[in-house]
Amino acid sequence: MILLLGGLSLLVAAAVVVIGMRNHRRGNSVFATLVVAGCGLGLVPAVQVLYSGTAITAVLGSALPGGDWIFGIDPLSAVFLIALFGVGAAAAVYGIGYMAFDSRSAAWPCHALFALELVALALVLCAQAIMPFMGAWELMAIGSLLLILTEYRHAEARRAGLIYIVATHVGTLALFAMFAVLARTSSDWSFSALAMGTTSPSGARIAVLSLALVGFGVKAGFVPLHFWLPPAHAAAPSHVSALFSGVLIKVGVYGLLRVIALVGPPPAWWGWLVLGLGLSSAVLGVLWALAQHDIKRLLAYHSVENIGIILMGMGAGALGTAYGHPLLAILGYGAALLHTLNHALFKSILFLSAGAVYRLTGTRNMEELGGLARRMPLTWLAFVVGSAAIIGVPPLNGFVSEWLVFQTLFRAGFSTDALRIAVLAVPGLALVGGLALACFVKVGGVVFLGTPRTSRALIASRPGRLLDGPPLVLAAVCVFIGCLPVLVLPPMLIAGAFVAGVPLLPPDARAMAAALGAKEISILAAVFALAAAGIWLIAQRLHSTAPLRQSETWSGAYQLPSARMQYTASSFAAPLLEIFGRLSGVRTHRGTSVFHSEPVDLILDGAVLPWWAVIERTALRLRPLQQGRLSRYLMYVISTVVALLAYLLVRAGGR
Amino acid sequence: MPSSEFMVRLATLVIVMMLAPLIPGIASRTRSILTARRGAPVWQLYSDLWKLLRRGTVYSRTTTVVFRLVPIALLACVVVAASMLPLDGRSAMLRFPGDVVAFAYVLALGRFVLVLGALDTGSSFEGMGASREVTFAALVEFGFFIALASLSVATHELSLSGMLGSPALAHTWSSSAPAVIMIVGGLFVLLLAECSRSPVDDPTTHLELTMIHEVIVLDHSGPDLAMILYANALKLSVIGALLARIAMPTMDLSYAMRLGVLVTGLFAVGIGIGVVESTMARLRLPKVPLYIAGGSALSAFALILLLQ
Amino acid sequence: MNIGKFAELLLLLIVLTDFAVLGSSRLSACIRAIAIQGVLLGVLSLVIDDPRSVHAMALAAGTVAIKGIVLPFFLRWAMREAAVRREVEPAIGYMASLCLGALAVGASFALANRLPVITTVELLVPIAFATLIIGLLVLVTRSKAITQVVGYLILENGVYLFGLTQLSRVPFLVEIGVLLDVFVAVFVMGIVVFHINREFDSISAANLVELRES
């Protein structure tokens, strides 16, 4: 706990420093070192807890009605803390390089807020009582709002900020209600008390679980509560987007798991609901991602997809407890947690490299890019590792977690009770994988490969260490986890068991991981490496015998191929989107010489805004009540009195 | 003694790899016989590969290192996938719970690299081919996993070796044969799509706009092209072997018999492909998803059957 | 003629003054009616409580002074300032408002019958309510600011009438405080009326509709 506290105070110090030394040239480097040190300190206790499986807590006395403020780290929060500090450090360092493109005055508030946001997130993850939790929760929301508004001079950013804060406040109100129901029976508002609080009435349980789904769902951003996510991620600076996708929305997942841990095994219907939400969110998310041209919006929709995958794991876990298969529960929750961690890693890579592209080309529209692989090779390397990971192909971390989810669902199919229906989710997940592959082939190919489509792509230069280093480091971690899951799986299983309420000791966890086949995945990676190496040697031999020649791309009858002849992102995605028809949320324009498609968010543009318009109209209908005539107002007073008297007489008669 | 077991499996893999180029040959031979033409000899692909291997290579100036890695990665992926398949009918060299997923995703990795390579050239033809490839592949993946799910439900196994090499499959044959038959049928349909044979793709066409697979590799040449073509042939026979093993579970036979079954199965697949190609014309592209959906539907029925 | 009868006579007169205000179009008449009502109230307070108590006398004196003399005088001044003689265009006609007043009286009698008896003078409570309601009626239906002030005074008198039932129990200081507050209230209103007149060249509150939700 001391270490965590030290880390947080270092982060605060970093914020102070960057404000204090805002006009000093060494300010940024000091900031970076402080943040990295702080995150490093914070990581230590989290890792300890995770691998030992024993929680630690600290109590701050306070005179709130909420009673004491309790903070602590247990396996569940440890997983998210690791993601937080890992991504946070990388993104902060990157952020310095990223904001260097802006004016100083814009940069330092962003850095300070970033550090403070990390602190708020850490507090949310450690809070063990209602009051500190909600407090940190809203601090996090406000901080992220301000981070979105970093470029508040763009109307786009302001709109995104408003949508975000409204959505998140609605979520907060749902949490209001949820905690109010939780705290119904217990006067002490610490989580431990609440945990015992709601074992009794099923009505309250239903309310709590549904409200949790809304309140935390808005933050997690699964369909249909995702509508704030794409605009916010597009508008925020890229390292902030990385933090959002990597950690902020995961806090929603954390909340859901926390509630499960509090109220005990949820009923079956909830598990099915979560599984269904996860599946639909995964499919729709990746589908809508395919339709995007703005690379950051595209990545944001992929976050929706991956939240869906996480939810599928969570749902399977909930079903496991509901139908009495503890192994499944541990697997499901463990898979969800592992995918949370993995997604934090590779989505950050993707956002960071996308940010580098944006900074060096000045556009996020993929149709204007192309051929960047030659100009920013390191960014391209990081990006391709990230995409391979998010698609879930071995030997990368994304594969490990998706493989775990698959295994959970397959095993669900073995059971004899209704649980076996869950196996129907398997093909859905596979479809998601296929679509994700299509989507990232599109991004990678259109942005980095081929020939530049506009001059913007031509002017790009090398991003430099600050923009390339962090993503590459994260990429290395991705490969590491993908090749040695044995080291990462056991703690996740421990955390999963913690959520499921099943005791699981580290040695058992290791044994379980081995039984799941974690070792063989490493072998697979090795085999793959061997095969590739061998084939490469052969290929070298063959090439050495025969001559190599450079030439133009073969392009039918055309003599000199031009960039305009290349396939556009729109046309690349078109066939897939056509298959899904209106569901794909895309408006297409077919011209004689041009094919162009523009995406629309089915929920935001199709549901949320119209409903709000209805509310506004009804409100405007009430305006005549306030028409300025004093006699009218007096009439209100009198009629109120009359109504009161009527009530009085009724009650007197009733007596 | 495991080590000799391992050697046997390796040998089987090598045999399959030797036989791989034969299957497309058989397919085209069947077609030419059925359509009463003088087609190419069965060994056609061998000679083609041999020629290509001694040719020089041409690289487009737009391409990057990705383009050069394509053949290596692709071939490696297929080989690794093959190593997870119980070719000898008992167990694979590499088996673990959920290796079915690994099997599919390794192939997916190969596709990823291949298609990136296509986009690397910046040619609109190859972009088109890539787009179609990934589109259909996504749908095929969907169907393929339905089949895998139904197999695992039937056998309560999580690994290919367990599914195909365990007595459970034989029991499933005896208990609910129609389900397994539907799985086999569905997988065959998907195989045609995955390995870009007719009616999804027409390997014999020369009009780029109608191609899917051929157009992706337009710019590859020499040994690279050879490796890619070989990798595709190998992929065909790997999936074919999967089919064969499901169709004819051979737990308790001698190794020779099992190998024989495998080879006949592969030939049967080749012949089947040839028959289809000679009877069915290429579908219009918008129709292809329906075709794949049909294949998936077959496996889906099987899954429903097995679940109740 | 015993006290109770005398009190009821006074009460009837008060109702008459109410109706006078309701029925008359000339502001001066309204103000005169108010003045009379104030005086009546004073006397009534003297009658209901034990007439020899200092408390009652002082209160009566205060009431007569403030409600009977000062306020009417002040209102008349404001009226002269505003140079307005009669209440034009009331929201509802005089006949109608008289009828409504009659209805109010009836209603208040009905209401009073439902309530337990609290005073020897049984007309007191119903007429208090009636005066109160008529005050509200005037406030709502008249558009001239001064007339609305008059309405407020009647309303206040109604409450005051009811207060007379508790006369002996509410301490003197408080009653004076109440009186003073009413006085100041009307005074401030008068000032505002004066300003309204200056700003709008008429004291019709009807054109105070600038502040509104568009």
Add this chain to the structure above:
Amino acid sequence: MLLLAILLIPAVAAGLAYPLPRRGLRLSLLVLTSVIHLALVAVLWTTPDVTALRGWLVADPLGLIVLTLVSILFLAASIYAVGLLREESPRGGRLFVTCLLGFLAATSLVCLSHHFALLWVGMESTTLAIAPLIFHRHDRRSLEAVWKYLVLSSVGIAFALLAVFLLATSQPELPGVRALLLDDILANSHSLEKSWLRAAYVFALAGFGTKMGLAPLHTWKPDTYGEAPSLVGALMSGALTSCAFLGLARFTEVAVAAGLTDFTRPLLIAFGLVSLVIAAAFIIGQADVKRLLAYSSVEHMGLLVLGLGVGGIGVYGSVLHVLNNGIAKGMLFLVVGNLVLATGSSVAADMRGMLKLRPWSAGLLLLGLFAVTGSPPFGLFVSEFSIVSGAIRQDHWMVAAAMLVLLAIIFVGIGGMFLKIIFGTGTTTPIEHEKATGDTALLLVGPLVLAGLVVMLGVYIPTPLQDSLARAAQLLGGIAP
């Protein structure tokens, strides 16, 4: 003695302020008085339950809480007044300062008096003291505003007076029991005549409801707050409405003691919900900041009575909410006042992009947005959360649901406008109007202090305050968590 001092010092100061020759002296007198007042109130906290005038004046927990709120707000407002009257003060702010001090005296009377009629006198006096302040600008609009305010609140207060008399009626003649004295009434509440008491409560609700500005009795509020100077708005929405609530609370104490809760609570809940609905409906698409704040004040008054209505921990919530809402509202009005001074208009469209023009005020406005919408970690979160959980614990599920939905809508309205004011840039960039004044220290210190307090109440409630809250909640028929 102490209580009398608290009452008289402002009154005397008011008397002195008018004749004083120089504006400087007057302003210093104003600040000095408010400081002394606050000091005396602080002393009250150390000595529990001081009484004076044979129990007519008592500093009980509830009254003391409101009194403290008033005193703090007044200090902030008076410092602000110094900064303000420096800029523009017709006639040397003579009447202005006098009325301010008179207002302080009247509100103190309301807070301390345990005699209902005396309380009424104080209440009416607040109306009269505040009226000239509304008319400060001496133009048509402020004239209209003050006229509507006067008539409506006088009518309302007349009902309150009727309620007082009805209460006296409901009190049977008993030896040694003085009429209309809270403590005596509570001491033998069993003997109260229920039907009269019900009538009294109904009229008290109407009367004090008008002064609080519960819908549909709120109609004077937007006009008044829209036209009055910002610091007057701060005092009204922070102090005056709280005093009115105190009046209602006194009657509620009696009703609770007489066991009429099941009669009163439905009424309170109904008023609360109606107020929330009206507030939400008029906050959406509101163009004027001050009017928006007025409707937000309607909302919070609704929350107060809602808390009383749901009972249980909700009552605790609403007592705490008096404090939080008062402070937050006061701060917001002062901040908005700064923005109005900068742009010369209170229309949101004219003050877009304030972050550039007035960074401090803009920052405080952002803080105020989250404070006033009851977001953690601000004080209003604690109180609103208590109200919600009170509703849920008393199984008012629908009430809780409706309340939360309306709060969400209100947040959209307020957030939309405030974000536009702070960050927005657009066709009309913020215009520095000719005699605009910068964020001077005098104009900022008040809001800053209040902001600090509202944050503090979110994370820390001093033990004495906690105890008084608990006792007050108990008297009002609720419990402390």
